[in-house]
Amino acid sequence: MENYFLYIAIFMCVLVLLALYRGAAGPTVLDRIIAISAIGTKTTVILALMGFIYRRSDMFLDISLAYAILNFIATIAAAKFFRSRKSINPGERCSIDEGGK
Amino acid sequence: MHDAAKESKMIRDFENIIIKTVCRAIIPFIQLYGLYVIAHGHYSPGGGFQGGCILAASFILMVLAYDIKEMKKRMSEKINTILCSTGVIIYTGIGLLCVILGANFLDYGILEIILPADAEHSRSLGILGVEIGVGFTVMAVMVSIFLNIASAGEHEDGEQG
Amino acid sequence: MIVITIAVALIVAGTFFFVTATLGLLRFPDFYTRMHAAGKGDTLGALLSLAGLALYNLNNGFSVEAILISMKILIIALFIFIANPTATHAITKAGLVCSVKPWEKKESSK
Amino acid sequence: MKYVIVFLVLYLHWILWSGKFDVFHLSLGVISCALVTFMSHNLYIQSEKLSPRIIKESFRFIKYVPWLLYQIILSNIHVASLVLSPGMPIDPKIIRYKTKLKSELSLVTFANSITLTPGTITADIVDGEYYVHALSKKVADDLMAGEMEDKVAQIFEED
Incomplete structure (x- = not known):
């Protein structure tokens, strides 16, 4: 059964690589943020699977939850950054004083 | 009149009811999880540094969902500084206590003289104490670094930058 | 045995949705539609x-530890x-x- | 009263995560939960006084979750078929949806339900109007039928 989990985990690592393509090639920066967020969700599940592979679920589940929390906070932070900046192009920055359109 | 309308629109832009409500519901659990990581550092992965980071992350999430003013109601700069130095005092205090009792710095086994426990247990208690100190310091330093960067050194309102 | 079968079926179904989420992330034309695939499929x-x-963890009997680990999951x-x-x-949002224009069908057909 | 409820909920979680039942760890849990309760009790429960409605509401909410899961699976299969079909017959557009919900919690529940159901994302809530980005005509029509909104309104007893 552990072997089976190992195959699933490896398969999901391949999926992470595919999502990483979007992260590297995404035309806008928001695409990259989505890709990283999706990779984070997959990593949470991979960590839980690793707990079963190594028979140390209690340990790996703690890491898994911490990863999920930090992934959530990172996504919210990136979203808030672009929301208050109001532009996704580098260099073109509308400050709040003159912006607010 | 026109300015007032513009201002209210701007405020609404940043107000986000969904993020606020969800963060409100999960921040206490994140804080509890950070304390759990600190307290169980000697059994499971984690410890002072990691737990402190998670605690700091909960405060950062509070800043992201509300603003810096709301966070400072809960944790003012003064309390932050006090926590930062208290953590260092706990850490060095336990270390120096070991030296005073005649062992090396942070050699917890010697603490069995003053604690009602054998060497094994006093060692684990000593590690716990040190981790609590490290956790407080890491949390306070992370939060103050975040506040300084987010407000461009002013600690005023995070929306400005 | 039947518990393991259900657990495996659930995990395989989850993997299937991960696959469609990743394919959607790669194939869809713009950022909003990619969000549909990535956010929900995942x-x-x-x-x-x-x-x-969690179900697989319970197949070795209902000890307190096993139940706690399942609850954690x-x-x-x-x-x-x-x-x-x-x-x-x-x-x-x-x-x-940032006023990113959503992709629409008409634009692609002309 | 508020403090007690928050403390009990947090302590349940502590026991779940800790998994150790000796006196030392349980007392550490009491200290930690008291600290968190002291720091952020008014985050978790914001209303000033508690009414017994909360218990009814949470029971109805628990009944609502399986239906939501069923809907999520159905529409996820729909989106999966969209992804896998070669021509990708999608027709995304932003629709407006006027809601009758009032309270904050029901608005958020409905918004997250919309976002969780694949094919639709809540992009914004402005003055009781949802801006929803819909992936295809089918999911937009499903949303406009208003079944989900009725269910959410039923949970929080709003009409």
Whole structure:
């Protein structure tokens, strides 16, 4: 059964690589943020699977939850950054004083 | 009149009811999880540094969902500084206590003289104490670094930058 | 035995949704539509996989430790269930505020 | 009263995560939960006084979750078929949806339900109007039928 989990985990690592393509090639920066967020969700599940592979679920589940929390906070932070900046192009920055359109 | 309308629109832009409500519901659990990581550092992965980071992350999430003013109601700069130095005092205090009792710095086994426990247990208690100190310091330093960067050194309102 | 079968079925179903989420992330034309694939396919995939793991963990009998570990897995699933749509919404709103134009069908046909 | 409820909920979680039942760890849990309760009790429960409605509401909410899961699976299969079909017959557009919900919690529940159901994302809430980005006509029509909104309104007893 552990072997089976190992195959699933490896398969999901391949999926992470595919999502990483979007992260590297995404035309806008928001695409990259989505890709990283999706990779984070997959990593949470991979960590839980690793707990079963190594028979140390209690340990790996703690890491898994911490990863999920930090992934959530990172996504919210990136979203808030672009929301208050109001532009996704580098260099073109509308400050709040003159912006607010 | 026109300015007032513009201002209210701007405020609404940043107000986000969904993020606020969800963060409100999960921040206490994140804080509890950070304390759990600190307290169980000697059994499971984690410890002072990691737990402190998670605690700091909960405060950062509070800043992201509300603003810096709301966070400072809960944790003012003064309390932050006090926590930062208290953590260092706990850490060095336990270390120096070991030296005073005649062992090396942070050699917890010697603490069995003053604690009602054998060497094994006093060692684990000593590690716990040190981790609590490290956790407080890491949390306070992370939060103050975040506040300084987010407000461009002013600690005023995070929306400005 | 039947518990293991159900658990494996759940995990495989979760993996299937992960696959469609990743394919959608690669294939869809613009940022909003990619968000549809990535945000929701991943949530359901993670939910099903974690539920399968929790079920598999219980097949060796109902000791206190096993139940606690299953509950932990379910708490992680619950956290993802609450947090993921919120993150998706946050990024979508960021896209709207940054005035990223949504892709529409007519534009592609002309 | 508020403090007690928050403390009990947090302590349940502590026991779940800790998994150790000796006196030392349980007392550490009491200290931690008291600290968190002291720091952020008014985050978790914001209303000033508690009414017994909360218990009814949470029971109805628990009944609502399986239906939501069923809907999520159905529409996820729909989106999966969209992804896998070669021509990708999608027709994304932003629709407006006027809601009748009032309270904050029901608005958020409905918004997250919309976001969780694949094919639709809540992009914004402005003055009781949802801006929803819909992936295809089918999911937009499903949303406009208003079944989900009725269910959410039923949970929080709003009409």
